[in-house]
Amino acid sequence: MGNLVEIKGLSKNYLNKKALNNLSLDIESGKVVGILGPNGSGKTTLIKILTGLLRQSKGEVLIDGHNVGVYTKSIVSYLPDRNFLYNWMAIEDAFEFYKDFYSDFDEKRGEELLHFMKLEKNMKINSLSKGMNEKLNLTLVLSRRAKLYILDEPIAGVDPVARDKILDAIINNYNEGSSMLITTHLVRDMENLFDDVVFLREGEIALKGNAEALREEKGKSIDEIYKEVFGE
Numbered sequence: 001m002g003n004l005v006e007i008k009g010l011s012k013n014y015l016n017k018k019a020l021n022n023l024s025l026d027i028e029s030g031k032v033v034g035i036l037g038p039n040g041s042g043k044t045t046l047i048k049i050l051t052g053l054l055r056q057s058k059g060e061v062l063i064d065g066h067n068v069g070v071y072t073k074s075i076v077s078y079l080p081d082r083n084f085l086y087n088w089m090a091i092e093d094a095f096e097f098y099k100d101f102y103s104d105f106d107e108k109r110g111e112e113l114l115h116f117m118k119l120e121k122n123m124k125i126n127s128l129s130k131g132m133n134e135k136l137n138l139t140l141v142l143s144r145r146a147k148l149y150i151l152d153e154p155i156a157g158v159d160p161v162a163r164d165k166i167l168d169a170i171i172n173n174y175n176e177g178s179s180m181l182i183t184t185h186l187v188r189d190m191e192n193l194f195d196d197v198v199f200l201r202e203g204e205i206a207l208k209g210n211a212e213a214l215r216e217e218k219g220k221s222i223d224e225i226y227k228e229v230f231g232e
């Protein structure tokens with residue numbers, strides 16, 4: 001399959017700070033890619049450029065052959081690293097909001113995921129715990145039939161027992177042929193999800209490759225390789 005995302009020579013400067021430095025990266029259709037790196041390495045900046053929330057200083061980004069804009073926003077389902085729903089809403093309202101806003105919202109899948117997450121439609125957003133909020137946001141994001149899913153720290157607030165279940169939900173609910181970009185600090189918990197991994201350091205790619213091939217080559221888990229690369 002071809003590349004869904006093509007990034008060439010991408011740079012982003014904030015005043016004097018280089019957050020991304022001449023980064024080039026292709027993401028194939030159908031792949032789950034982990035974007036890994038310590039605080040401040042540029043993960044969020046990269047995601048914000050892909051989702052059109054920020055403009056690059058230099059370089060080119062193509063998603064499904066298009067520059068970031070109206071079309072790409074319609075095929076990208078994005079989970080920000082914080083709650084994006086209004087507090088006054090009940091879960092039911094959040095569903096309606098999504099249905100109105102995104103023509104690719106699959107209500108049936110949403111209902112199934114909601115049940116799976118043990119959430120009820122009459123629950124108020126402001127009564128949800130942090131972990132429950134993450135589950136709801138993830139439910140909505142995964143219920144779109146998108147070409148590209150971008151999940152920024154999807155399970156940070158979820159308890160360890162629920163994590164495995166949620167990882168299963170992520171894997172089982174995205175479309176064949178769609179790609180997924182996931183940032184996380186929880187490398188050990190999430191590494192089995194990744195087809196490919198990209199390690200970011202100070203806005204540059206420190207290491208990238210097929211996760212299984214890297215494990216074999218180095219005789220280590222991705223988590224151990226991460227610790228080696230970043231010296232934790």
Ligand SMILES: Nc1ncnc2c1ncn2[C@@H]1O[C@H](COP(=O)(O)OP(=O)(O)OP(=O)(O)O)[C@@H](O)[C@H]1O
Pocket residue numbers: 014015017018019037038039040041042043044045046
């Ligand atoms: N609005 C901003 N103004 C100035 N500098 C910024 C801004 N946003 C990010 N930066 C800087 O850009 C660099 C990359 O930040 P970014 O948020 O992309 O990192 P990150 O990898 O997502 O970090 P974390 O894991 O902590 O979320 C950091 O040095 C950060 O201080």
